[in-house]
Every structure is written in structure tokens, then in C-alpha cells.
Amino acid sequence: MACFVKDVSDSLISGLLYGLLAATMLGPSSSLADDPRPRDPHSAAVMHRISAETPRQLRELFRFTGHRLPVVSAHRGGAASGYPENCIATFEHTLSKCFALLEIDPRMTEDGEVIVHHDATLDRTTTGKGKVVEKTLSELKQYRLKDIDGVVTNHVIPTLDEVLHWAKGKTVLVLDQKDVPLETRVNIITKHHAESYAMMIVGSLKDVRACHAMNPDIMMEVMIPSHEKLKAFDASGVPWENVIAFLGHQPPTDPSLYEAVHQKGTLAMVGTSRNLDRQFFTRAVADDESLRRDYRQLLRRGADMIETDLPREIGPLLYTDHPAVPTSKRPLMMVQPTMPR
Template sequence: MTFQLRVLLVLAPILLPLRSSISQESAPTTTPLHRIVPQTPAELRELFRYTATRLPIVSAHRGGAGPGYPENCIATFEHTLAETFSMLEIDPRMTRDGHVVLHHDATLDRTTTGTGKLADKTLAELKQLRLKDSEGNVTDYQIPTLDEALRWAKGKTILVLDQKDVPLETRVGKISQHKAEAYAMMIVGSFKDVVACHRLNRDIMMEVMIPSHAKVQAFDALGVPWQNVIAFLGHVPPTDPSLYEAVHQKGASTMIGTSRNLDRVFHRRVRDAPDSLRRDYQMILGRGADVIETDLPREIGRLLYAPLSKSPLGHRLLRVE
């Protein structure tokens, strides 16, 4: 069975009944989680090695915020995994006293009860604040540290660490300290940093922007194994299937983003034009995308994975428990 046909079979029955019910969702601690469970760096590389029968994977942008659930918050991570298999993209930042916490913006105003620059605050000061959800409502949740997130993630999912203001060496050091190479990756912004990261720890996988055939060739010249990367092809999904194929020929998976395009019209279109929306997501997968980074991991996860826990399409590194 071709991958495209398999995707059509997986997606066809899912989107029609799909509706926006995020405000009614909850994730009590007793809820089984949709776990992605590589135990070694080699198993993580295996998960993202391109094969003709690979499974599409969702990556939750900032963890998958929603009503009642803030960005970059461990309770939100649990809420996402209660509904779907998902990697979690997170945003490390440095405090004034040298700790690493999770927070997207350089300032505190939008997503916390605090004000001003995060980098001007100590960890103790930040822990006095409370996080706001996606609608700006104050919750009981605190800003987590990267250490807390790494301890939580083991045996549950894969964290994808963005850079923000945290030096590459610090992020590598945190992953190494926690022996988290099997379940934590890094977004690396330049080919120079790709080489530096691989030199510091050869077991760390990276998400690397490779948006053109020229960049595929340039990465090839670095000497860093393709098995150590997922190629991010762009926030606007490329329409040229040959770019996806060029990465696949190297044995690597591709990632695209829908947070700046399809996600923004999802709820309207799922109501008004569900067939059209389904075709657009199918088209992205059909071109060759393997990982979809999205602000709507639960909705897109249901679209991709709803039958998976009861289907032979399941992967040994994905389980519900």
C-alpha cells in the first residue's frame, strides 16, 4: 500500500465529524497519555528515518495552548498528550540568575501576570507569577524550568528546544545532563551551529531549516549525518514535491509548519468546508511532509491519529497508556 493511499484511508473518516471542542477538553492526571517512547538515541533516529511506510507526526507549537491551557506549560503538555500523539516544541529563555525557563516572548506581559523583560527577573521572582491561557485568562500555572520539563518528558514524548536567548552550549548541556538524547531535540538556526552541536554531542538530533535544493546540497557538504536531522522546509509548505524527495533520498524526514496558514482558518473551514480542509492537509502529506508543526495539535492529531490506537498501523514507539 502506498503512503498516499494509507494517508487517505486514515484521514477519510476523521474530519467530517471533527469540530472545535477544545474548551470542553480536560486532561486529568489519570487520563492515559498518547506516548512517543524512544528509549535510546538510536530509536529516536529510527523514528524519523524516512521509509515508504513512515507515520506522519504532529509537533505542538509552544506545547499546544488553548482555553485554560497556557503556552510552554507542563499542564498543557499533558492536555495535548491526553488527546493525541505529539512532539512538543518549547521555548527556553535565560533568567537573570542563570536558570533556563520556558517562555516564548522576551517580555512577560502577554502570557503572565508579570511585566517587563524576563531576562531581568530571577527564577524566584518568575515563580511568583501565574501564566495566562490562549485567551488571556489567568490560570494557576507557573512558568516551568527546562529541567522540570526534561524530567517530565521522559517516557512521554519528544521535546523540541527552540533557541531564543539560550546559547547552543547551554541547551546541549541540559540535554546531556539529563541524558535526554532519546527524547529531546534542538532547533539549530545555522549550519555553523549544526556542526558545533554535533561536535559537542553526536547523539543529539536537530531540526534544521533546509528550505531549498541548494540548502540540501550545502547540508550534504557539512559531514553531519542526515540521520541526525529533521529538515524543516518552511512555514509556508513548499509545493515542489522534488524538495521533499531530495531530503527523503538522504534518509531524513521533512517538517513543515501550518501555524501561519491552514491553522488560522481551521475552525471556520471545518464548519463551512470540511472536505476542502481535509484535501489541503492531505495535499501537504501527499507532497512528502512527515512532521506537521501546528498550533492545533489536538485537532490535527485527531485528524491523523484517531484510529491509530486500535489499528495495525500503529508503530512500536507510539503507545497509549
């Protein structure tokens, strides 16, 4: 999905806003240049795991039943101070606070490898400079990732293979396209037998049909922002159980669209990175109740899942009163203790 950080100027603004959030809601942050993992070897953390073992289980997990899942979609994994976007440590930090899908950004290297990095260039989020596609994997691994404040961390750019290896049994990855061909993404998921824990964002109906033809076990996130797009997808021949419908970064106000998606047995997702997430930071007083009311209005309208830049804040905010996983989904969603490395 397109992102809310377009250039260095936006990045600086974003960093300041995240800093405000950390100060007002999360308390003091750790040293930003340090690896942000727990220091006490005896302390325990938790991980909110989504663990489907088969593609069928994943489709069943995301089938619309009328019982809401306490799950958000973490845009770029949910970056924060000390936690760079598209970084495994950041993914773990997000899952310590809430159940989340992790939206990530594959990109091609000069030598044909696939890494996970949002921008086409390195300057904003790493210590490197220039275009990703003009660097080899070996060169890219020498750079260090920056957090949202532009502070250099100890973390390096992960490969998609590394992220897929890490994610199994923990969460569901949602692979955006960027410059990676559809067939390449399909082949990587297939190679890892990751159909139960990796989805793809697919832009056109032509690509939706192509993806399904290459591997019918892969679930997709498909943009369906109108009744016309819904009818077009209906005519594609691809089963509705294979998709989550993304209704847009500007959530539709027409409840009938959400209802039409639900009638197909499919979940409706909306994005808040370009609207409510920004408003979250610009308020003079960040009042939990008013914030909860704004985000929950989207759920009342019919949204089943929210894609957000603030998963660790919005997940608990949305589901404080009703955090329980529906009984039928509990074998696939669990909160488990995990010891720090």
C-alpha cells in the same frame, strides 16, 4: 521557530479564533481559571507516549521508511483555552489526544537559570511585567500563566529542567533557541541524559556542526527550505540520520524537494501555524472533510510531519482513517491509560 503571535493584538485575535474552534469542534470548555485536570479520581485518561530509550532508537524512529508516523509537532506545546503555551499541563492535554513532538522555547533568567517561555517579555502570557532576562527564577515563579484568551490560570512558568524531568518516557521535546546559547542547550540535554527524548532547533550550518561536535547523539531540527540548502547541509559532514528537515512555514510546492530529503533517509516537516491553522478558524463552516483535505494535501505532496498550533485537532483529523503506528515503530509509540493526579 518564529511564531504566529507577535503582539497583544495578535494574541487577542488568536484567542477569539481558538474560542470559535472550541465552540464548533470541541464543545464547551471548562472554567478557564481552574486547573484543567480531571476532577473525578476514578476517571482514566490516556497518553499517547513516544518512548525511545536510547539516542539510536530515536534516530531510528524518525528515519524515513515510507510508512508515515501518526505524529504532529505541537507548536509551543499546543495552547488552548485553559491551557497556556509552554506549560506542562498543556503538554499532557496535547498527548491525551494524539502523538506529538512538543516544540518549546527556552529562555534565560537574570540569575542564569533556563525557563520555558516564548516571549522576551512577560506581559502577554503571565501576570508579570517586563523582560524575562531581568527577573530571577524566584521572581518568575511568583507569576501565573495566562491562557490564549488572556485568562489567568493556576499554572506557573516551568524550568527547562522541570520539563525535561517530566518528558522522559512520554514524548520528544524540540528546543528552540531564543536567547539561550547553543552550548547551554547542549549541556542541559547532556546533563539530563536526554538525547533520546530532546532535540534542538538549530539555525545555521555553523551551529549544526558545533552541536554535532559537542554531542553527536543529539538530534536536530534544521531548516532546509530549498535544494541549495539541502546541498549545503550535505556538505556539512553531519549525518542525515541526526536531523529532521524543516522545509518551512510556507510549505514548498515542489515535490522534488521532499523526495530529495527522503532519499537521504530523513523526514520532512512543514509548518501550518502561519497559513492553514489560521484558515481553519476563518471559515464560515468548519467542515471536517474539507479541513482534512487541505491538511492531507501537504502529506500527499511529501510532508511527513506537520508543526501546528492545533495538535489536538489536526492530529486526529489527519490520522482518523490511518491512525496505526507502523509495526517497526510500535515498541516506541503506545497509547496508555493514565490516572489523574
